[in-house]
Amino acid sequence: MSQSGIGYIDQNARSNWMRLRTLVTVRWFAIAGQILALIVGKQLFGLQLALGxxxxxxGLSVIANLLAVxxxxxxxxxxxxxxxxTLVFDTLQLSMLLAFTGxxxxxxxxxILAPVTIAATVLPxxxxxxxxxxxxxxxxxVGLTYIPLRTANNSLLEMPVVFVFGFWVAIVTGIIFISIYTRRVTSEMTSMSEALLATQMALAREQKLTDLGGVVAATAHELGTPLATIKLVSAELMEELKETKDLYGDAQxxxxxxxxxxxILRSMGRAGKDDLHLRVTPWSALVREAAEPHLDRGKNVVFTFDGNLExxxxxxxxxxxxxxxxxxxxxxQNAVDFAQTQVRVNISWxxxxxxxxxxxxGPGFAPQVINRIGDPFVHRRKRSKKNGARPGYDGMGLGLFIAKTLLERSGAALEFSNGSAGDPLRGAVVRGVWPRQKLEAVDLPTGKNRPIEIS
Structure with a gap:
């Protein structure tokens, strides 16, 4: 489970994504191609082939496909x-056919590369x-044991040994290269796809939490009048029922x-109803709101203002x-996770x-991965011996990927580095810069406030 609370698909489960129908269809095409090659070789070029x-x-492939269907x-x-x-069967079938045809x-x-490519794409x-x-x-x-190809006049069709050996080396190299390369590309694409999905889910979750806070606050606001009426009427009843002890207790x-x-309602909501003015906030208040869940986690989070006043x-x-x-x-959150005692958040404009x-x-970013910060599933930030493992989380790659993706979508440019020798905080440093036109609320919202409706 990631730090944002989102689960991920096991890489080994990707093999279950392969449909039998897909492999059956591919095999039908292979069978048609093999039959066509035999016909062309026999009829057009007059080759002596072991047709039986x-x-x-x-026929083995045809039977296998029919049984599968x-x-x-x-x-x-x-x-x-x-x-x-299935793929081993296809490889064996093709090898046997090659052994009978030169x-x-x-x-x-x-x-022979085709089954290997499919395996590298979908299998662990x-x-x-x-x-x-x-x-x-x-x-x-097959390179050592095979039936040679002969023409109609019984001439042997064989390449020189050096060419046969080179062809074998090329095929083996292709198998190794395609296995590694395709597997690596597929893994990265899957990781990126899952991480983008996590980003979308995280954004949706944040939006729902924001809406939920508004709903709760709107409930508190809308129920204020009927609750005040109940309190007023009950006070009047208490005045009239002073002489009746039981009824007076009920009114009280x-x-x-x-x-x-x-x-209860006042404590649950902070934002009132869907207040148009609450859609904007001072820049420093926005950063503080983002940091709020991590202010009481045992680290000293300090806010400073470089050249500006709060x-x-x-x-x-x-x-x-x-x-x-x-x-x-x-x-x-990432800074608090890895800090020893202190985090400083500098806000300016x-x-x-x-x-x-x-x-x-904290110990800062590892030099070998600092240029890859923001890629999904990078887990190599150095940890201090004092702090040990990161508290409560598996790694830092996905969280930073989500943060980087969301902030860059909002117009930010992010820089990741380590602190300088003259800075008392020599750990990791993350700098974000936004053009003012991307975030600044120039035209304040106008109009009537609307209650949040729940469908």
Whole structure:
């Protein structure tokens, strides 16, 4: 589970994404191509082919496809073991067909790469390695044991040994390269896809929390009048029922419970109804709001103002965008996680830009990954011996990816570095800069406040 509370798909579960129908369809195309190649070789070029064994091998694929279609439903998802078995069967079938049609002298030997490519795309590393090893073993066997190709006049069709050996080396190299390269690219694409999904979910969650706070506050506001009426009527009843002890106690209880309801509602909401003016806030207040959940986690979080005053009357107003709040919250959370005792958040602004700079006194970013900060699933930030493992989290890569994605979407430019020798906080430093036109609330919202409606 990530620091944002979002679960992720196990990489090994991706093998269950392969549909049986997909492999069956691909195999039908392969069967058609193999039959066509035999017909062309026999009729057009007059090659002497072992048609009986070749037909038997192709027949195995036809039988396998028919059984798969009859026994299993079209939408059947194959497990890892089933996918491996299917691809090993296809590799063996192609190897046998090559052995009956010239071995490595057959240019179609290159097709042995197809099952390996599929495996590297959808299967875990161990299964890809198994299939690649099988492919290398089979193509090596075919290179040594095969029925040679002959023309109509019984002439032998064979390449020089050095070319055959070079072809074998090229195929084996291709198997290894495609296995590694395709697997790496597929893993990165899957990680990026999952991380982008996590970003969208985090933003949606932040928006829902913001809306929920407004709903609660709107409830407190709207119920204020009826609760006040209940309190007033109950007070009048208490005056009239002084002589009746039981009824007086009931009226007093009604008043006390109405007051308690009011206190509960006031404590649950902070923002009133959907107040148009609460859609904007001073820049420093926005950063403080983002940091609020991490102010009581045992680290000293200090706010400073470089060249600006917190209560400057000319302080710009910013829109309370959920992506900005959530992104800054993740950056501050990361600093608090790795800090030893202190985090400093520097807030400033100019005529053209908003600035925020987050320092901590932790060990800082590892030099070998500092240029990759913000990529999903980077887990190599150094940890101090004093703090040990990061408290309560698996790693820092996904949180920073979410923060970087959300903040850059809002117009921010982020820089990640380590503190200088002259700074008492020599840990990690994250600097964010926004053009004022991206966040500044120039035209304040106007119109009537609207209650939040729940559908």
């Amino acid at each position: 064994p070749c037909a038997a091998v192709i 009859i026994i299993f439903p079209d939408n059947r998802r194959l497990s890892e073991a089933e996918t491996v078995s 071995g490595l002298n057959n240019p179609f030997a290159l097709l 590393a161990r299964s890809t390695l198994l299939l690649a090893s099988c492919a290398v073993a089979m193509i090596s066997t 209880l009604i008043r006390e419970q109405a007051e308690r309801c009011g206190e 209560f400057d009357l000319d302080q710009p107003l910013a829109y309370r965008k959920p992506e900005v709040i959530h992104g800054l919250r993740n950056l501050i 100019s005529d053209t830009e908003f600035f925020v700079k987050i320092f901590d006194d």
